[in-house]
Amino acid sequence: MHRAPWNKTDTDYLHQHYHQLGAKHIAQHLGRTVFGIRKKAKKEGLKKREQTSRKKPSPQKKQDEQPRNHREQAQKILELKTQLKQARDDNNQMTSALHKTRRLLLAIYGEGATRHIDAALSAGEGGEASE
CATH class of the missing domain: 1.10.10 (Arc Repressor Mutant, subunit A)
Incomplete structure (x- = not known):
């Protein structure tokens, strides 16, 4: 050397x-x-x-990013809850309409005319609405 x-x-x-x-x-x-x-x-x-390529983010930067990520996640959760509530409301309205249609068919045509609606109600109702 x-x-x-x-x-x-x-x-x-x-x-x-x-x-x-x-x-x-x-x-x-x-x-x-x-x-x-x-x-x-x-x-x-x-x-x-x-x-x-190897540098780790500073702790302050990491802390700044976390609340933003949490806020974004919370906002997404709220959006999904709103969509779920809307879907439930739509389902309840559809079930209610099927019940009304069934009652009308029963009144007009009798018991045999409602079997398709009964099948739809038993498949999708889940017991939420009743006659």
Whole structure:
């Protein structure tokens, strides 16, 4: 190992490979010390790894994102509850209409005319509405 001045070839090699290979490998390749490689890399402003790919978000940023995510989830839940309530109301209205139709058919045609409506009511009613 030596304390020779850095030449352009060695500096270029350092720039090309420091973020991938690290100081130990480059030191062996260039015949320099690991300390010398790290010192030159720092002087050149090189990072061992690209910070954007490995950097963890700061705790403050993470805390700022959570309430927004919770608000978005809560808003979505409220929308789904509203849709469910509307579907239940629609179902109840449909069931009520079927019951009215059944009563009319019974009044006009008698018992045999209601078997299709009875089947629809027993399949989809769930016991919520009654005659």
